[in-house]
Structure formats: C-alpha cells, structure tokens
Amino acid sequence: MTTRSEPTRNVALVVSYDGTDFHGFAESPPVATVMALLRGTLEQILQSDLALTAAGRTDAGVHGWGQVVTGRIPASTDLVRLERSVNRMCAPMVAIRSAEWVDDDFDARFSATSRTYRYAVWNHPQPNPLLARTCWHVPEQLDVDAMNAAAAHFVGQHDFASYCRRPKVAEGQSDKSLVRILQRAEWLRVDQEPSGSLLRFEIAATSFCHQMVRSIVGTLVDVGRGRRKAASIPVTLAALDRSAAGPVAPPTGLVLWNVGYDGVRWDA
DSSP states (O other), rough: OOOSSSEEEEEEEEEEEEOTSSSSSSOOOOOOHHHHHHHHHHHHHHHHEEEEEEEOOOOOOOOEEEEEEEEEEETTTOOOHHHHHHHHHHTEEEEEEEEEOOOTTOOOOTTTTTEEEEEEEEEEESSOOOGGGTOOOOOOOOHHHHHHHGGGGGGGGEGGGGGOOOOOOOOTTTOOOOOOEEEEEEEEETTTTTOOOOEEEEEEEEEEOTHHHHHHHHHHHHHHHHHGGGGGHHHHHHHTTTGSSSOOOOOOOOEEEEEEEEOOOOTT
C-alpha cells in the first residue's frame, strides 16, 4: 500500500476498546493489539499508509474509554462515514467514539496535560460473570474508608519509584524520573449497584509510569483487606523500592477513562 498523493489533515480519534483479548494497545508484531487492528482497518478504508500516535500505551487486558489517537489522513475524508465504517468492521471490541479535525501541531501523546483512569472491583463473596471481563473480583469485605484514607497520601507530587516498573535505559544513560503529580485518587461505591458491591477507583495525574495505577490499586486493596495500614503509604513512597508496596492488581478492572488537553504540561 502506498500513501495517496492528495493533501492530508490531522485528525483526532477518541477510541474505546475491550482489551481482554488484546496484547495491549501499542503495536507489537506478531501479536494482536488494539492499535494494529485500528490502523489496519483505517488503512483499508482510506487506502493510504498511516502513522498514528496514541495518548497512552495500555497493557494487555487493560481497557479504554477515552483513548486518543492522532495522525494525518486524506483531507477529503468524510469523518462521519469513517467513524461508522471503522465501528462496523471492528465491533464489538473496538470503536471510535468521535472523530474531528485538529490543528497540525496537536499530538495525542505530547499535547496531553492529564490522564484519568478508573479501576473497578467486584467486592462480593460470589463472582459476577457479567462483570468478569471488566472487574477484579475481591471476595473479602473491603474497608472503603481506610482505602480512601490511604489514597489521600498519594495526591500531590511524589517520586513513585515504589509503585512503578522501572523503565530500561541504555548503558551510560541516567535513569528516567518517576516523579509524577497526582491530582485525584478516590474510591466510591457505584450507586447503580443495589448491593453496594461494585467499587470504583478514580485516579488522575499529569502522567503515569508503567504499572503505576495497578500497583497503587493493589496496595490500597491490601489496606482494605486489613493487611497494611493507611498510614504506611508515606513510608512506602519514601522507600523508592518496588518491594515495599503491595502486589500489582490484575489488568481486568483498569480503564483509560479520559485524556485531558487543558492547561500546560507539568514537565514542559
């Protein structure tokens, strides 16, 4: 396939997906990923080679509701028709929620100023088959108040080395900073669930490092189970050691909920 010789414009797509059966979002041949399916489908429809950028690289099994993808496509493209065509071909696991033309310098990743994730926990002795693909089943009763008291310690600017997988760096290069600014971290019971068994954790930050959200969730669930105290969070943060924190929560309950583009990047 070759790039069509007509003018192009920058487009922004808001993409949702069920990540259960994908090996993550970013392309990683030869395994199936969300981006590989999306790009392949777009190229088939547009008959043009595409270079696409995503706001975040979600892991295998992680879902998306507000993932943003940008790239240049033929300027004559009917975005409404494009959205419908992609959704018909990729249903039900991947869908474009919206498509709009954006300025040439807008980039899904580098223009982002915040990212919000949600994590769902089914907190009931019996599993819920209808939520099994999108929730972590925790049968023990959780103390949500204690989890929120612990979560409050994460808000603000911290070095999250205890809660991230350290990125590999080339020999002779310095380690990448794991300092992040957390804007919100809160648990709530979802009112639509009469039993009060469905819990949702919402966390927002300027950006996240690898496995940061799942590591925080795993630690907070340990607090809810009574395995560690809420007051222990500052100690684990200060340790700058992954072994000091709790286990990594499974990817099942995690959703990239929203990407924000207001204001200025904290590291700009």
